[in-house]
Every structure is written in C-alpha cells, then in structure tokens.
Amino acid sequence: MAAPEVTDALPQHVRIAFGVPDQEPRPVAWAGQRAWQCGDALIRPVSDNAVAAWSAGVLDGLEVDGVRLARPLRSSDGRWVVAGWAACRFLPGTAEPRHDEVVAASMRLHVATARVLRPRLLDDRDDLLSRSVSAAFGERRLTLDPATGGALFMDLAAYRRPVRLVPQVVHGELFGSVLFDDEGAPAVLDLVPFWRPAEWAAAVIVVDALAWGGADEGLLERWAHLDEWPQALLRAVLYRLALHAQHPEASVRTLAGLERAAGLVVGRL
Numbered sequence: 001m002a003a004p005e006v007t008d009a010l011p012q013h014v015r016i017a018f019g020v021p022d023q024e025p026r027p028v029a030w031a032g033q034r035a036w037q038c039g040d041a042l043i044r045p046v047s048d049n050a051v052a053a054w055s056a057g058v059l060d061g062l063e064v065d066g067v068r069l070a071r072p073l074r075s076s077d078g079r080w081v082v083a084g085w086a087a088c089r090f091l092p093g094t095a096e097p098r099h100d101e102v103v104a105a106s107m108r109l110h111v112a113t114a115r116v117l118r119p120r121l122l123d124d125r126d127d128l129l130s131r132s133v134s135a136a137f138g139e140r141r142l143t144l145d146p147a148t149g150g151a152l153f154m155d156l157a158a159y160r161r162p163v164r165l166v167p168q169v170v171h172g173e174l175f176g177s178v179l180f181d182d183e184g185a186p187a188v189l190d191l192v193p194f195w196r197p198a199e200w201a202a203a204v205i206v207v208d209a210l211a212w213g214g215a216d217e218g219l220l221e222r223w224a225h226l227d228e229w230p231q232a233l234l235r236a237v238l239y240r241l242a243l244h245a246q247h248p249e250a251s252v253r254t255l256a257g258l259e260r261a262a263g264l265v266v267g268r269l
Helices: 012-017 049-061 099-113 128-136 150-157 198-212 218-222 229-246 252-266
Strands: 026-030 033-038 041-045 085-089 168-171 178-180 186-188 193-196
Touching: 026 041, 049 085, 049 193, 099 168, 099 178, 099 186, 099 198, 099 218, 128 193, 128 229, 150 229, 150 252, 168 198, 193 198, 198 218, 198 229, 198 252, 229 252
Parallel strands: none
Antiparallel strands: 026 033, 033 041, 041 085, 168 193, 178 186
C-alpha cells in the first residue's frame, strides 16, 4: 500500500493524547498499513478497537528471543486505543521475501505466546477470518463460490485427517507484516489473534509465500520437521481458499497463486 498523500488525516487530539502534539506527522507505509510517524512514535488507525487493545496489552509485556516487538504506547489517560487510533514505538525496517526467516520468527513468537490465555474476544466471533479458519478445521460449513476457490476447497477438504496439535494464541497473518532492519533482525508489529496450533500459523506463512511471494518449493520441505506438517499445510491452504472465496474482490485470476500452492501441498499428503 502506498503511503497516504495527506498529513492532516491524523487528528490533532489523537497526537495530543499520545504525547506527540508538536511532532509533524509523516505518512508512511508500515508493512502495508497506513500509518503516521511522529518522532519515535508511530500512530495508525485500527479496524477493531478490542483486538488492538488486546494486542497492545500482550505485546507490552511479551519477550521474544531474537524478535523485535513494536512496543505499544499508552495515551495520557492510560488507553491503548483513542478514537480508533493506536500507537507504538517506531521500528525501522522493510518487508522482505525472507520466507524461512519469517517462519522462524513465527515459531519463536509462538513459544512466547503459548503462555498467553485464550482471549475472550474470540468467543462467538463471526468475521471473515474466524469463519474461514473454522471451515478449514472442519468446524463449520460455508457456502463458497466454486469459481473463486469453493470447488477447490471441497476437493481438498476430503484429504483432511484428525490432528493432535495443541491450540494456543498465535498470530495468523504474519506474511508480509514482518519487517527486517539493516542487520536482518525481524520485527513483529502487532498480533492478529487466533486460537490455533503454532504449526498452522507457520504453514499459513508457507502457503502465502508459495502463492504470492515467489517462494521456492523447497520451503515446504525445510519445515517438514514440524509436527503433523502435511495436515497443518492442508488446513492453511483450506483457510486461504475459504477466505479467498468469500472476498468481494476475488476472481479466477487472483486464485491462480493459491491453486499453485494447493497443488504443491496435495503432492505431499
């Protein structure tokens, strides 16, 4: 996503709340997200206040070996979110096609989040992501457009087998959102919470990298030591297919990458 063209879209009262009223906001593209840098702070709009506040609360006290975390900033009255805006320390870096390193960062992150309790905000959640992941794990039936992924979803669902992987808090949308600085240190910006196995979250990165990131087929094999890897990959493909088939901008053309990834995964089941 290109950086916003205007600098006055960040309200002054939000800058005051986060303690940077005199810092000129600079529009930036932060791992594909629209945001404004104000000195050492980065302020961005959030689509879900509850998730943003939960994410900030977890990241505030989380320690992850070998991974930089964008530490959240509280407002002057102690809130994590002000009028739909959240703030954190600005971390330098860019998203790069270091797919194996993103998977490795994911596994390290999820060692730390394994101690995080299941958030209540996931209870009775009914959005596009939650519907898609529930369908991928066989917990929910969806009516999906056959032309944009639904037919392939039904074909692949037949390969699904029971797994004994342990669910925990994971970030399920890490592809394209991990930044690397000049020294190659990965940075995680926020948390998109799911209550799913860490192996599944790693598999989503691999599927995304194969579908849209130009990754080589060897990426599948390099992480094959993870528990129940073929079935984790299958559920990752099913998740993306369900998500794609429900997306209003989905088309046969945008399905092509997922078809490639699905073919590579099925060949290893």
